[in-house]
Amino acid sequence: MNTTGAAVREPSLLLEPAVHARGTVTLPGSKSISNRALLLAALAEGETELEGLLDSDDTRVMRDALRTLGLDLRQDNPGRVSLAGAAEWPRKQAELFLGNAGTAFRPLTAALAVMGGDYHLSGVPRMHERPIGDLVQALRGLGCEIAYAGQEGYPPLRIGLGPLDAQRPVRVRGSVSSQFLTALLMAAPIAARRSGHDVVIELDGPLISKPYILITLNLMERFGVRVGREGWERFVIPADARYRAPGHYRIEGDASSASYFLGLGAIAGGPVRIEGVGGDSIQGDVAFAEVVEAMGAQVEREAGALVVRGRAVADGERLRAFDRDFNLIPDAAMTAAVLALYADGPCRLRNIASWRVKETDRIAAMHAELARLGARVESDADSLTVHPLQAADWRAAEIRTYDDHRMAMCFSLAAFGPVPVTILDPGCVSKTYPDYFVDFRRLLAAG
Numbered sequence: 001m002n003t004t005g006a007a008v009r010e011p012s013l014l015l016e017p018a019v020h021a022r023g024t025v026t027l028p029g030s031k032s033i034s035n036r037a038l039l040l041a042a043l044a045e046g047e048t049e050l051e052g053l054l055d056s057d058d059t060r061v062m063r064d065a066l067r068t069l070g071l072d073l074r075q076d077n078p079g080r081v082s083l084a085g086a087a088e089w090p091r092k093q094a095e096l097f098l099g100n101a102g103t104a105f106r107p108l109t110a111a112l113a114v115m116g117g118d119y120h121l122s123g124v125p126r127m128h129e130r131p132i133g134d135l136v137q138a139l140r141g142l143g144c145e146i147a148y149a150g151q152e153g154y155p156p157l158r159i160g161l162g163p164l165d166a167q168r169p170v171r172v173r174g175s176v177s178s179q180f181l182t183a184l185l186m187a188a189p190i191a192a193r194r195s196g197h198d199v200v201i202e203l204d205g206p207l208i209s210k211p212y213i214l215i216t217l218n219l220m221e222r223f224g225v226r227v228g229r230e231g232w233e234r235f236v237i238p239a240d241a242r243y244r245a246p247g248h249y250r251i252e253g254d255a256s257s258a259s260y261f262l263g264l265g266a267i268a269g270g271p272v273r274i275e276g277v278g279g280d281s282i283q284g285d286v287a288f289a290e291v292v293e294a295m296g297a298q299v300e301r302e303a304g305a306l307v308v309r310g311r312a313v314a315d316g317e318r319l320r321a322f323d324r325d326f327n328l329i330p331d332a333a334m335t336a337a338v339l340a341l342y343a344d345g346p347c348r349l350r351n352i353a354s355w356r357v358k359e360t361d362r363i364a365a366m367h368a369e370l371a372r373l374g375a376r377v378e379s380d381a382d383s384l385t386v387h388p389l390q391a392a393d394w395r396a397a398e399i400r401t402y403d404d405h406r407m408a409m410c411f412s413l414a415a416f417g418p419v420p421v422t423i424l425d426p427g428c429v430s431k432t433y434p435d436y437f438v439d440f441r442r443l444l445a446a447g
Helices: 031-043 057-068 102-115 133-141 178-195 210-222 255-268 284-294 330-342 353-357 362-372 405-416 426-431 436-446
Strands: 012-015 021-026 046-051 072-077 080-085 093-097 118-122 146-148 157-159 170-174 199-207 228-230 234-237 248-250 269-275 298-301 305-309 323-325 347-350 377-379 383-386 397-399 421-424
Touching (some): 012 405, 031 057, 031 080, 031 102, 031 178, 057 093, 057 102, 057 426, 102 157, 102 178, 133 178, 170 178, 178 210, 255 284, 255 405, 255 436, 284 298, 284 305, 284 330, 330 353, 330 362, 330 383, 330 405, 362 377, 362 383
Parallel strands (some): 046 248, 093 118, 170 199, 397 421
Antiparallel strands (some): 012 421, 046 080, 118 157
C-alpha cells in the first residue's frame, strides 16, 4: 500500500490471521495537540518552534490555512515548524478549505470570527454534515457576524466583521462536541483584547470529553494565558490576556493512536513498547491503558513510553469483559469495541453519543462492521454492546472504513481471529497516522 500520505490510495489491505506481536513503535505527534499548538503559535507574539508536529491530512489543512491567512510559517522537515505569530492576521479575506478536520474547522471559525473579516470556510461533504450550530450561536452572542452558506446549523460558513461585545457571559452547550468549548477558549483572548472586557464562558448543560478541554487549558497556559475555571461550568479569560510565544514547544505522541498498540499488546502477548506518550501525558486518552489493564493486560508507565504485555488470544486465551462509561475517551473507546471480540463475555460501551457526529456515524459503522465479522451487536443512541466471537463463529470479511481513519486502525486488531480480514481503503489513515499499517505489520512480523 502507499505509505507516503500521497493522494493515491490502495483499495484494500489483506490481513492474514496473526498469532503474536512484539517490538517497539514510535507514535506520530498528537493531532489534538498539533493543531491547537499551530493555532496558538499563530496567535502568539513572537516566534514559536514546534517540534514533533504531526504530519497528516488534518495538520496539513491547518498549516495551509495559516499560510493562506498570511502567517509566516516555515517548515524545516515534516515534524518541525517555525511560526511567527500575530494578534491580527495579515489577510482579512480568504477562502479556506479544511477537509474533514474538526480540530482545524472549529477553532479557526472562532478565531476568525472574533478577528472579523471576509472569510468562507468549507470542507468535504461529511464536514458539512457535522453540527456547528452551538458554536455559531455562542460566537453570535459575542457580536460575531457568521452566516450559514448551506444548511442551517452546519458548515460551510461565511464570516464577516461584527462589533464585539463581551460584557455578558457567552453560553455554549458542551454535550455535542468539546471542540466548541475549545474553540471559544482559544479565541477568547483575542475577543478580550478587542472588547476591553473579561470574556466569561458558561456551559449550558453537561460537558463531554473533559480531558480534551484540559489539553486546551494546558496549552493556553504554555502560551501565556491562564484561564480562570470554576468547576466545569464557568471559565474566565481576563481582559489583559495575551498569547506569548514559548520559543520552543515539543509535541508528545498521539495517545489516541497509542490505544491500537495497547490493544495489540493486550491480545498478542507482547511486549509492545509504545514510545512518544507515557505516564506524564497531558492527553486524556492515555487512560486507555486502564481499560486494557482491566481486561487482563499489564502496562508499565514510563515518562515517555508505555510497555504492554497481554494474553495470546490466538492461543485460546480470553480478555475480561467490561461494562464501562467511555465519555471521557470516546476516540480510544473504538479500540475497546474491537477488543470485545476476544472477551469472555458481552462488553458494553456506554455514554458514546458523540460517536454519531464524528468522521462518520461511528455507532452505526461499528455495529455494521462488527456484525460483518460474525459478532452479535446491539446499539442505541449512546451505547454499543458487543458479544464475543468463538473460533467457529468468525467470518472472513471486507471491513468498510467510511473514510474514517479510526475505523481502519481499530479493525486492524480483528487480524487475531482465525480468518483473513480485508481493510477497505486503508489509506484513510492518512488523516492522522499515514504509516499506521507499516508500523502495525512490522510488529506482527516481529512476533
